[in-house]
Amino acid sequence: MYSYLIWCVLLGTIWLALYIIRKDLRYEIMFASLLFLPFGLTQPLFVPDYWNPTVIYKLWGLFDIESLLFGFFLGGIAASLYEEIFNYHLRKFGKTLTNKNYARIIYGSMIAFALFLIFIKIYT
Numbered sequence: 001m002y003s004y005l006i007w008c009v010l011l012g013t014i015w016l017a018l019y020i021i022r023k024d025l026r027y028e029i030m031f032a033s034l035l036f037l038p039f040g041l042t043q044p045l046f047v048p049d050y051w052n053p054t055v056i057y058k059l060w061g062l063f064d065i066e067s068l069l070f071g072f073f074l075g076g077i078a079a080s081l082y083e084e085i086f087n088y089h090l091r092k093f094g095k096t097l098t099n100k101n102y103a104r105i106i107y108g109s110m111i112a113f114a115l116f117l118i119f120i121k122i123y124t
């Protein structure tokens with residue numbers, strides 16, 4: 001009945017285990033988690049046409065806690081999963097990036113978000 005909540009608890013357990021085990025990746029995990037948290041607010045784009053899960057509590061009648069948690073946990077897991085599985089450090093975030101690279105990340109994120117909005121508008 002509450003399969004969405006069960007998946008959020010499962011992802012939260014994996015996220016917490018990675019956060020505790022990999023002390024060297026805590027900054028990356030938290031940064032990616034907070035970066036992906038707002039994507040949980042995109043649920044009204046999919047409800048009720050495509051996705052209508054059973055949730056515990058809805059915020060303002062549109063958003064639910066599980067969607068925010070799902071985005072938060074998934075972002076943190078994705079940020080650390082490769083380094084955890086292969087025990088390989090790609091690079092330390094923030095130490096090797098220059099201002100030019102930060103600008104590329106910001107512009108790339110803005111373009112990706114704009115394309116997301118365009119495609120949503122086209123297909124709905």
